[in-house]
Amino acid sequence: MKSLTHCLKLGTVLTASIVFALLTGCANKVVKSTAQTPLEVENASIPENELLDVGIVIFDPGLDLESQSVIPVFPEIRKAESQYFPVQLMEAMQRSAAWGAVRVVPNDQAAVDVTVTGEIGSSDGELLILKVNAFDATGEKWFSKEYSQKASRYSYDPAARVRRDPFSSVYNEIANDLLVHKRNLSADYVRRIRLVTELKFARDFSPEAFNNHVSVDQQGLYTINRLPADDDPMLERIRTIRERDYLFIDTLQEYYGTFVKEMENPYQEWRSQSYSEAIEVRKLRSQALGQTIAGVASVVGGVLAAGSSNSSARAAGSVAVVGGGYLIKEGFDRRANSKLHVEALRELGESLGSEVESHYFELEDRTITLEGSVENQYDQWRRILRDIYDIETGGVAP
Secondary structure: OHHHHHHHHHHHHHHHHHHHHHHHHHHOOOOOOOOOOOOOOOOOOOOHHHOOOEEEEOOEOOOOOOOOOOOOOOHHHHHHHHHHHHHHHHHHHHHOOOOOOEEEEOOOOOOOOEEEEEEEEEEOOOEEEEEEEEEEOOOOEEEEEEEEEEOOOOOOOOOOOOOOOOOHHHHHHHHHHHHHHHHOOOHHHHHHHHHHHHHHHHHHHOHHHHOOOEEEOOOOOEEEOOOOOOOOHHHHHHHHHHHHHHHHHHHHHHHHHHHHHHHHHHHHHHHHHHHHHHHHHHHHHHHHHHHHHHHHHHHHHHHHHHOOOOHHHHHHHHHHHHHHHHHHHHHHHHHHHHHHHHHHHHHHHHHHHOOOOOEEEEEOOEEEEEOOOHHHHHHHHHHHHHHHHHHHHOOOOO
16 A cells, blocks of 8 residues: 555656646747748749739738637737738739739729638737638639748847848748649630639629620639620720729729838837747746646645555655645746736737828828728729719610
């Protein structure tokens, strides 16, 4: 009995020590360096009629998701990031020299050949997770993929010679995957995508004239039924309206660019602080868990030993119970400390939120307000274009 109690006590203490060592050891692992994914660049010359226009829809901030971040999700920051990430991806795709016009758009209703949507799964300065979907105007899905990257400890070093976005590899990976998919398309299919884009736009503005030119099945795939004549006057008016639509979207690019530029400094400062907080919170939580487990194991072993008939074993058991209680208390204290870091981070988030508020810009005879209503403004603009088209055509189908 004596040897059994001794073994139980020794085994419990050893198990607690091993668990604690493993958990605290894992918590201290920090990414020291991250290999950068190079951006694939298209070196071949692409004919004008084979260039695809791309619309990157403002990302879903992912506020309804169960974030994998250890720190709180700040709605103000996520909403700002939902514009920031698409702009970064747009710039990467533009540098790849493989596309026509690459624009950030407010919704997936824009007349583009390829649409890219995304959702933010996690973003805390240390870990970025983006869920991306891509499909073309025919309704054909290119891919649906999750991208993730952990920032290196040197990403926010002010002494670094080259300052780059800590997650530039993610944008490059997405751009590369899009380019790989595009390279696998035939020239005929690329031209069909462009035709479908134009006919869908024409059908939206003049269903009486173009409704029979293109159809969509139950799977959302579009088919070209017939083509309008090259000198069709209705089609020429549609193309003029489409150019005006692009002018509005180009105006939005100025807004998105200015928005990102103005949020750059406070956002990177928040990221830097968030990175440190995320590392510290993970470490403290893991240490707290390890110490709590070790404390519970020690208490259990102490209780078992205290029931022994041997006085030495009972004394050792009492010590183990007291020591285990101390470890449990220290574990809870560390959790309380982690909450202090989280609160400090919340204040940083609120500070950033106050610096990335709405912007305004003039568009012809009206002032457009971009505050969570860019999509509504774009819808209004499309209605204005329809009014212009009706006036020019007399509102009568041919």
